[in-house]
Structures are given as C-alpha cells and as structure tokens.
Amino acid sequence: MTDRRRFLTGFGAIAGAVSAASVSKVAMAALPEPVIQTKPDTAAPLIPNTGRPYNPVVTLNGWTAPWRMNNGVKEFHLVAEPVVREMTPGFKAHLWGYNGQSPGPTLEVVEGDRVRIFVTNKLPEHTSIHWHGQRLPNGMDGVSGLTQPSIPSGKTFVYEFVARRPGTFMYHPHADEMVQMAMGMMGFWITHPKGKHPLIDEVDRDFVFLLNAYDIDPGAFTPKIMTMTDFNIWTFNSRVFPGISSMNVKHGDKVRIRFGNLSMTNHPIHLHGHEFLITGTDGGPTPKSTRWHEVTTDIGVGQMRQIEFLADEEGDWAFHCHKSHHTMGAMGHDVPTMIGVDHRGVAKKIAGLVPDYMVMGERGMADMGEMEMPIPYNTQKMMAGEGPFGGLEMGGMFTTVKVRREQKRGDYSDPGWFKHPSGTVAYEFTGQLPEPARASAPAGQSAPTTAARTPAAKDVEVRVRKPASGHSGH
Template sequence: MTSRRDFFKYAGIAGGAVAASAVSRVAMAALPEPVIQTSPNTMAPLVPNSGRAYNPVVTLNGWTLPWRMNQGVKEFHLVAEPVVREMAPGFKAHLWGYNGQSPGPTIEVVEGDRVRIFVTNKLPEHTSIHWHGQRLPNGMDGVAGLNQPAIPSGKTFVYEFVARRPGTFMYHPHADEMTQMAMGMMGFWVTHPKVKNDLIDEVQRDFCFLLNAYDIDPGSYTPKIMTMLDFNLWSWNSRIFPGIDSLNVRLNDKVRIRIGNLTMTNHPIHLHGHEFLVTGTDGGPTPKSTRWHEVTTDVAVGQMRQIEFLADEEGDWAFHCHKSHHTMNAMGHNVPTLIGVDHRGIAKKINNLIPDYMVMGERGMADMTEMEMPIPDNTAAMMTGQGPFGSVEMGGMFSVLKVRRNQKPGDYKDPGWYKHPEGTVAHEYTGPLTEPARFKAEGGQSMPRAQMPAKTTEVKVRKPSSHSNH
C-alpha cells in the first residue's frame, strides 16, 4: 500500500476550482497521489488527522481512502482499474475495481464537507461514477451521456460537491453498468453528522460492507457478465466465507453495521443472539417512531440498511444471509437430488471404470465437506470453514460476530474461539428414550376430489445409511 505519509505530504499543493469534465493542466499538476491497497484483510479505522473529527467506520475486508485538505476542500483520488481480488484463501478472481481492490475503498466525510474526487480511468473502456443516494448538482450525478460525457480510457475527470446530509451511501459506474458492476466496480460512502443528531446515536463499533455476487466457473478467474440469476458466488465485499473476517466487538458495546446491496436480488440479513433496530436507510436515519426490534432485515436491490444493537451476549454468533443458497460457494444448479437413492450396485460398476468415483448426495450435501474431493485449481470449496467443533458447512455470505468481555475498546483483533462456560454446550444424550410422538392422520378437505385414483401409491422412505458398502 502506498504510504499515507507520502499521500499527505501533497496537502500543501495549490489547486483551483474544477468541473466534472476533463481535468485541466493546472488541476493535473495538483492531482493527489492515488493510494493503492491490495491486502484482503480488514484494515484498522482511519482516524482523521485533518478536517472535522468523527468516529470512523471499519470496512469488512476493506479500508478507507485517505484524503488531503486543499484550501478547505477534501480531495480524494480514485483509480478505476483491473484488479486481482482474493475472494477466499487459495481462490482469486480477476475483477475490475478501484485503487487495487474490489470493492473500492470506503470514502468517509462529514456533513457539510466540500469534497473533490479525482477519477482516473485505467480500464479498457470508458466509465463514470454515480454517487448513489447523494444530493448534489445534476452535472455531478455521474450518469454517462445524461449528466456528463463518459470518462475515456486513460483520462482523469473530477467531481466536486458538498456532502449535504449524513448517511450511508454507495458509489458505482453508470456507464456500461451491466459489465462494470458485474466485474466488481462499486464502493461504500459514509457521511458522518457534523453535530449531534437526535436520530444518530453514538456507537463504539461501526462496520460497513457491500453485498455483491459473481458467476465464476470452477477453475476460471473472470466473472461471466451475462448472468442474470444463476450466480454461484455470493459475497460480502467480494469475499466469501471462510474468507470473510469476523466482526469483533466488546461486551456491551453499541454496534452499528451498514449494509449496501448491489447484487441482482434481495438478501434477508440475519443476526444470531441479539435483536437490532433498523436505524437508517439510503434515505437517511429512520424516525424513532418507525423502529422495532428485528433479528432479520431484508436488504433489497440498490438499498442500504443500517442496523444497531447492544452486544450484550458473549459468544460466537452467526451473521449471514438467510437465503440458504447464498451461504454456499461454487454451487452447481443442475445437480439432481439423490437423497434416498441406493447407489450401492451402480457405484461398484462405475468404480470398475473410474476407480476414484465417489457417491455424493444420497445423505445430503454435508459429505462434500468431509470427503475433500479434488477440485479444479482456483476454485472455492462449496461448504467449508472449520469451527471449534468441526466443519461449519457454510460459504458465501456468512461471518461471525465475536462478543468478548475482555476485548479492549477500539481493539478489532480476532479474539479466537469462545470458551463456553461448563455445561452450556449441547451434547449427546445417552439415557433412555421413549418412542417420539409422530403425526398419524391427515386433516379434512374443504372440497373432496371428484375423481380418485384406482390405486393409491405409497411412497416409502429409504433412510440413508453409511458409505461403508460403496
């Protein structure tokens, strides 16, 4: 990463007023140095050393873009470019992003700040940036062809406006959007309140991340941009579990999590062990009269949700999208359901032709995490990640909220696995068992069927056994 010391040494360079068009020679002479980040780890919050003070956010598996102050204006430099993103250990994707990563760095400002963002295009085609949710001059809204000419490859444009209202926002292209967003071009924007706001509480931990999705064939590196529905990699900040960092907080911290959705579908985000309030959207903070406690909130396409809760229950709590296919990796959509199918005879015959053939799916999909089957290079395993009690059997949009009483204020390091007090973990029961009650009869019908089949077909369930006879 380019050092922040080098970045801020340019703060004394003078710069003139510019518009959202090709940058003049005078402005180019004052162009801030771009800061590049390639590490996929969650970076520490960037505490402001100039401008108005604020409590910074932590971007999950990401970072905040440094700025310089130039005659009272906050200046940032974004570089749109091809990037290599490690989506999970051992699995990398060729994406498009900003400043070395996809998503790009989070931009943090304060309500009332005058902001100037230089955007250099190093993509093979033109681009633009739309500042999603912002109130700004029409010519700064970033829709190529409507509000501005597109930024040609190799050129630098500049956007300038005042951050007029506090809230949680995004940025993304509005030029060849289908391609560029499918390739990972997006980023987070947070505008902090200038003064105490009755609708915005102070918190001890403030996290943010974007929901995004890709269709990358096993063994390949580049997303298929024409996919509309059948994505196989559901990610937070272009990371998939077990590559998503945990959210590490102190017991009784007030926690805020900001979530933005730039996928092609909605995501019901679910937190275990706690109830939260939805305290903000991309429209701003929600009135307190509209808030109620939830454990799941749906984040629709193009929306932001800001949730807050008191982390008052110690432990390692799952935090994930509640669409079951969104917590898996590299999933095939045309695999037949084989639960209950007796493979024993055919498996022996296939083994004569293919010695390494293994039966899959007759007992469910969990066997795939246990078999450790060979997979193509640069492919994420479908369900993986080891917890303290074995395989977690999750992937995709899944992480862990770790709440610890001995976590120090401002310390975001992973505390390791939770040590459960004695007698508080579910365990095997070895005592006597009575026959469980089972449902024995169907209920009545509101309208009897006119024609009944001549013979009733009874489906018998074959309870799966082990793989010992395969």
C-alpha cells in the same frame, strides 16, 4: 502500496492534464497521489487528523481512503483499474475495481464538507462514477450520456459537491454498467453528522460492507458478465467465507452495521443471538417511531440498510444471508437430487470401469464437506470453513460477530473461538428416551379429507413435466 491506517500528509505531482466535467475554478497544479491497497485484510479505523472530527467506520476486508485538505476542500483520488481480488485463500478473481481492490476504498466525510474526487480511468473502456443516494448538482450525478460525457480510457475527470446530508451511501459506474458492476466496480461512502443528531446515536463500533455476487466457473479467474440470475459466488465485500473477517466487539458495545446491496437479488440478512433496530436506509436515518426489533432484514437490489444492537450476549454469533444457497459457493445448479436413491449396485458396476468413482448426495450434501476430492485450481470450496467443533459447512455470505468481555475498547483483533462456560454446550444424550409424539393426520392436512373417508376412493397419480431447458433461467 502503503499503510492504509495513515493519512497522506503530502502528495506528489502527477503529470498530465485534468479533464473536468462541469467543474469550474479547479486550477490544480497537481493531483493527489492515489493510495493503492491490495491486501484483503480488514484495516483499523482511520482516525481523522485533518478536517472535522468524526467516529470512523471499519470496512470489512477493506479500508478507508485517505485525503488531503486543499483550501478547505477534502480531496480524494480514485483510480478505476483492473485488480486481482483474493476472495478466500486459494481463490483469486480477476476483477475491475478502484485503487487496487474490489470494492474500492470507503470514502468518509462529514456533513457540510466540500468534497473533490479525482477519478482516473485505467480501464480498457470509458467509465463514470455515480454517487448513489447523494443530493448534488445534476451534472455531478455520474450518468454517462445524461449528466456528463463518459471518462475516456487514460483520462481523469473531477467531481465536486457538498456532502449535504448524513447517511450511508455507495458509489459505482453508470457506464457499461452491466459489465463494470459484474466485474466488481463499487464502493462505500459514509457521510457522518456534523454534530449531535436527534436520529443518529453514537456507537462504539461501526462496520460497513457491500453485498455483491459473481458467476465464476470452477478453475476460472474472470466473472461471466452476461449472467442475469444464475450466480455461484456470493460475497461480502468481494470475499467469501471463510475469507470474510469476523466483526469483533466488546461485551456491552453498541454496534452499528451498515450494508448496501449491489448484487442482482435481494438478501435477508440475519443475526444470531441478538435483536437489532433498523436505524437507517437509503433515505437517511429512520424516524424512531418506525423502529422495531428484528433478527432478519431483507435488503433489495440497490438499497442500503443500517442496523444497531447492544452486544450483550457473549459468544461467536453467526451473521449471514438467510437464502441457504447464498452461504455456499461454486455450486452446480443442475445437479439432480439423489437423496433416498439406493444405487449401490450401479455404483459397483461403474467403479469397475472408473476406479475413483464416488457416490454423492444420496444422504444429503454434508458428505461432500468431508470428501478430499481434487478440485480445479483456483476454485472456491462449496462448504468450507472449520469451527471449534468441526466443519461449519458454510461459504459465501457468512461471517460471525464475536462478543467478548475481555476485548478492549478500540481493539478489533480476532479473539479466537469462544470458550464456552461449563454446561452451556449442546451434548449427546445417552439415557432412556420417551416415545416422541407424532402427527396422526395425513401429511399436510389438519383433518381427514372426504376422499380419505370414502372406501371407494382411489389414489390419483399426478405426473409433472419439466421444461427440457431446466429451471436456471427462472
């Protein structure tokens, strides 16, 4: 509804009573007006003009929620509601989220801030919010039935506590969690240090996003909430490549990337072209004695990681989950492998009955990226995205870090594709090739086995029986 780069300077009154959960002395005449955002673009950082200053973050394909100051308390208003999230152009999902989006807006505060969050429930069932990783009074922890009554549909509850430690946090429901998180209810929370911190360096760019996954059938809009392991849509902030924004930085910038995992499996996150340090986890900033350079870090379910690196190599550098099927989408998991199968004769006979029949997979899956096959309406393509040299054959959890010398400080706009200096791109070789060296030992062996040296030895055929139900539940 509004420009997300702007703070609200005034809030209209909303009629209705406020139901407070373990909150006293909150005599509020009116709620802060909720700020709603439905565009999937990456918003510019929200520079604070009230409260204590800090260096703001940039939420990948998201935004930071504005607040109002009320007698020294920083007040936010989150609305839990059904939303429509464009995951990539041509593919939208009917999810549940906050303030018009999934994930909800990032909340940014400063260490020591007293924070009051009004949570209005517009879902068809009760909910709550758990402030994942925070130190706070037990009655504000947001676990329905344990630390508070659930927030009924149509009601508003209040959470109030002091942001006691700086770090990278998340928020999500702890009510009907299997359904509500499968539907996309989650968001990021950043607590900035109140001053210079011995373990938290200042950076030039600070990006945040959540890892989440969905099971949405081709042509469908709503996730299947009963799925435990067999997901087919892998996302950064409920977006899939090529719908995920690039992270655009200036050459020489010190860059921080924070991410939390609210999917149902781990993700080894890999950065090309640079090494990074893990400078923060769920528990806060890491001691400097424990930091070493990596190019991949594995993040488990419910965990958060904060990495930092010096962007000193120009180019368009891939940033992705290293589980290969997490960089694809809308996959069928029970498709047989056809590599090496010559079925030209069978294909010819089938084509006589089904004129549009096409052979797929006998040379690998790359051919599918080139086929102009009709797909169901509102379906993510399996290997989408075009680069400067052709198809990227990527989807899902994939984006790029674009490092440019000409990028201005504070400029987050996309500079386009990298213009490679002459002689720095791999090319086809057309000269005389030397004979390649090849392994002489049997495959998988460092030396001949006894059976291989014995003339009388016979080959043993091993037959494997697979469960009739397949492997998808493993």
